[in-house]
Amino acid sequence: MSGPEDVAAAELALKGMAHSEQHYFNSYNHHGIHEEMLKDEVRTKSYMNAIVQNKHLFKDKVVLDVGCGTAILSMFAAKAGAKHVIGVDMSTIIFKAREIVEKNGLSDKITLIQGKMEEIELPFPKVDIIISEWMGYFLLYESMLDTVLYARDRYLNKDGLIFPDKATIFMCGIEDGDYKDEKIGFWDNVYGFDYTPLKHTALSEPLVDTVEVKAAVTDPTSILTLDLYKCTVEDLAFNIPFKLTARRDDFVHALVAWFDIDFTACHVPIRFSTGPHTKYTHWKQTVFYFRDVLTLQQGEEVQCNLEVRPNDKNRRDLDIKIQYQLDTPDSVRNAKGECEYKMC
Structure with a gap:
């Protein structure tokens, strides 16, 4: 068990970090964010099924839970028969997680370490399985994927498994005129004053919200698939052309993005989606x-390009650029543009 001095030492270590890192890890100290994630049934049940329904993969294995939070995944792995589970988290929620693990009689099976994955020493030289819920909004915003990749390269056995092991970003065009007016057009006239300087700011900030599936004007297209066994930190900056095909005659005000997650190592592969076509998740969609x-018009194509890279000052923030071009026989409808966004 940990005492008050352990918590104080951990809080002191957090204070010594860069402000952006402090903000990130401190946000996970609040129970509210963990309540939201645990109540997200799509997320939590997918992980539970991937682990508990695959006892043959977990039996007698050493498992590493990267960014363990309240240790729910660690406890699933212990229940699935793991020899030992090591959970690692920088935020001080881990001290509550130790109490939870003890309450559930799993302290002999689970070791929880407070600290940065890149700076700690594990009690095992290698692990057989890495589990992690590392995804952020738009998959990569404030994500822990680079930490998972570090753990993979440093600790995972040659034939080890990663849960989940595949992530795919999708996009489609949506009709969203009313909401765009409410969120963006609002700044044209604020109690009789011109607030358009804030309109530019509003346009440059992606909106995390739920989108109705009926708003989709184009077919969805997959933009990027990350294979966690092979991808590198360099792959998290990318520049990808893609095209969107109209399903019907309509207007497109925005692109919406979401991601799907796959556990391909399972006996029966498990996938969940965070898209508008499926059940709500706390990741929502990104507009x-x-x-x-x-x-x-139906059948017409918009040529697009998506450029994403971690922000130079804070790697957990994202700089995003989208280019679009619509060429049609009707020159009045032709359009070309480039938009820059910051997720921070």
Whole structure:
């Protein structure tokens, strides 16, 4: 068990970190964020099923839980028959997690270490399985994927498994005129004053919200698939062309992005999606508004390009650039533009 001096030492270590890192780890000290994640049934049940339904993979294995939070995944792994589970988390929620593990009679099976994955020593030289819930909004915003990749390269056995092991980002075009007016057009006239300087700010901040599936004007397209056995930190900065095909005659005000997660090592592969077509998750979707409105006819294609890279000052923030071009026989509807966004 840990005493008050352990918590104090951990809080002191957090204070010594860069402000952006402090903010990130401190946000996970609040029970509210863990309540939201645990109540997200799509997320938590997918992990539970991936682990508990695959006891043959976990039996007598050493498991590493990267960013363990309240240790729910660690406890699933212990229940699935793991020889030992090591959970690692920088935030001080881990001290509560130790109490939870003890309450559930699993202290002999689970060791929880407070600290940065890159700076601690594990009690085992290698592990057989890495489990982690590392995904952020738009998959990569404030994500812990680079930490998972570090743990993979440093600790995972050659034939070890990763849960989950595949992530795919999707995008489609949506009709969202009313909400765009409410969120963006609002700044044109605020009690009789011109607030358009804030309109530019509003356009540059992606909106994390739920989108109704009926808003989709184009077919969805997969943009990027990350294979966690092979991908590198360098792959988290990318520049990818793609095209969107209109399903019907309509207007496109924005692109919406979401991601799917796969556990391919399972006996029966498990997948969950965070898209508008499926059950709510706490990740919702990410909306990128255009300055222009595109007027599309069924079957027409919009050529797009998505550039994403971690921010130079804070790697957990993202700099995003979207280019779009619509060429049609009707020159009045032709459109071309480039929008830059910051997720911070």
